[in-house]
Amino acid sequence: MNETSQNHHVVVVGAGFGGLETIRNLKGAGTRITVIDRRNHHLFQPLLYQVATASLATSEIAWPIRHLFANRPEVTTLLGEVVHVDPSRRVLRLENGSEIAYDTLVLATGARHAYFGHDEWEDAAPGLKSLEDATRLRRRILMAFERAERETDPQRRQALLTFVIVGGGPTGVEMAGTIAELAHVTLKRDYRNIDPTKARILLIEAGPRLLPAFPEDLSAYAEKALRSLGVEVVLGEAVSACDADGVIYGGKRLAAATLVWAAGVAASRAAEWLDAPADRAGRILVEQDLTVPGHPEIFAIGDTAFVKAPDGSLVPGIAPAAKQQGRHIAGTIKARLAGKPEARPFRYKHAGNLATIGKKLAVIDFGWLKLRGALAWWIWGIAHIFFLIGVRNRLSVALSWLWIHTTGQRSALLITQGRSHQESRAERATRTDERM
Template identity: 85%
Template sequence: MSETPQGHHVVIVGAGFGGLEAIRRLKGSGARITVIDRRNHHLFQPLLYQVATATLATSEIAWPIRHLFANRPDVTTILGEVVGVDPDRHVVKLEDGSEISYDTLVLATGARHAYFGHDEWEEVAPGLKSLEDAVKLRRRILLAFEWAERETDPARREALLTFVIIGGGPTGVEMAGTIAELAHVTLKDDYRRIDPRKARIVLIEAGPRLLPAFPEDLSDYAAKALRSLGVEVMLGEAVSSCDLKGVVYDGKHLAAATLVWAAGVAASPAAQWVGAPADRAGRVIVEQDLTVPGHPDIFVIGDTALSKAPDGSPVPGIAPAAKQQGTHVADTIRARLKGDTKPRPFRYKHAGNLATIGKRLAVIDFGWTKLRGALAWWIWGIAHIFFLIGVRNRLSVALNWLWIHTTGQRSALLITQGRSATSSKAKRSRADNAP
């Protein structure tokens, strides 16, 4: 970390949607840019559930960060983990003790799933935020069918064929619908002793309806559509316990081997790094111009920030919002470099909410109009292919979806990673037999 040429130095922590957009918009600004991420790839999170459900391959929704900026000599990429910030000395601290100094700092470090004080649930009910999460979930879902095929005890077999998704937001709805499609369509002829069509997919939501960010009639439509796909939708039921045997909700025990957590997120610890005020989810409460109170040279954007839309409502934690914030930060930095230092308030423009339900069904709320069903699904699919990076990945994802929707076959039904399948089984069996 020694060579530091002249020029204003912008350090961007996190290469999600917000961070990438800021880098793009700073092209030609004259600033030197360093982007730091603890992973080597940008992840297209809206399609992550398709990796978890064996639809897409990991390389179709992830891009090496430094490769995206190979033709930008002003951008330096560092694979590293930020562990702190010293705002007085203007340095970012990395995990190996080294420091990187900045003139302007942009924190875009995103969020992780939160377990509301029950961190021990993470091991049994993993969430879905990274490629590793997705591959782990894919592995657990596919292994559950494998173990069921070998299981002779009917009760245990039934537990292995029960999949519980906790949380009825977009991720929960997408996971439930796609697991149902996987079990009831893709895998239906693959087993000899079990019938995957009899697998139970249970979606549990503590609130009174699915997709709370959508209008009520779209929530009702989503619940009806999921039920027609064979998903059991439980509303107004809070989960009080998760373990290797299943879940307890509303006093009832449901035996299930596979749990998926889609119930809540918490921001990264950026607020602690800079000593900024934060809300209960850990998000930095930023000024109107997205800076940290008292630190006009530190911006916080994306899921790490709590900012307000013009109507006073919080800006939602979705990709378009993070991108708009990245654009705003870049524009502010460009203006400052030209000597214009007047505060520039961020104005969020909400384009709409989209969620897919299952094969060829989706809901869209544009505000001025609402869509549901097959047309919404086509718009959803085209929009997502458009926002993927690069011609190659667009081709590859389009080919994959075309294939799945015409043949019903999935190409990524692979169990990889971690301990061997059989040693996991042994471990789980022991756990199942424990008192």
């Protein structure tokens, strides 16, 4: 271990898949590492929708960052939010005004919801990017059934039993299928004044088909499978308004108490911190080696970066891609410390696309092989369990899924009744209507 590597300080902003993979692969490099995140946990986002739909508990898909690196004394974890980066001084500033110097900076700050210029829709149609989002949605979904149980007005009751998911990508498809199973299977015997199987679940996609990143035949299968679960699929009609009373799409208003936004994401504000070139979604237009133009000491990866694959296509914002980028950056840092400063172009290897629709319903596209149905569902489940952190979490998730698969019942049907500053205006409006 030479003096240069001992003094070299790598700061990683964001403890998502890319950030963690960078830190893991720097083990033994002799660098000092600081990881900064707004939350104290790493989140397995691909299963976040299962927390929102009462299939899994929050602790089954999230791990404290400090615990992950407890045996890595060279890694310091800070809970904080970066608000500015000064490349000329090689320092970044946190929300409390403190500054942290770096030699190498890795921006793995992820993405946020994108409402296409209508941020006022967020209260009515929350997205799904954090544990807070998931528990908020779970409360909203379960409370809709509770309020419908005591509602005497037929129209209001129907609105409470109407669930709208906006966006036909993997998250939208997975949410729609799971809410349908929750209503039509899990809750069907739990109420006396309502019939949960009569709930309406609509999936609205502005494009011509679901799962646009998948081949057309798999998209068609996903649509057919959703319809078999009782989901109403609306294609080719964009949403023009969302509010606490429902949604407007295709010029029609639909009364619905629960809306879920899965239509788009935007990158974090990392490009603004650096005044770096970015695409329309805010992703930094990085060089081939994943560095920020003009700043070879700064890397951007995952949803933060606009990265092109060898064939010229955009590298997708999925976990395997972020992990590949993290490994690449760690290798570049090691090479530089070894006196090999030449650029190392990133080469993305696509491992395939996976999406689950419902019980024994999934689609997989490996490029050379396409799968659908029960076999795809089992492969999807095994793959997700494999990528979870820790034996306990793998066993816990596997047992939860086995229980749901066998009995149809879910283990996380809990409604938290807390009143916090994050409570949405839509929920407050609903309770105001009930009191009037």
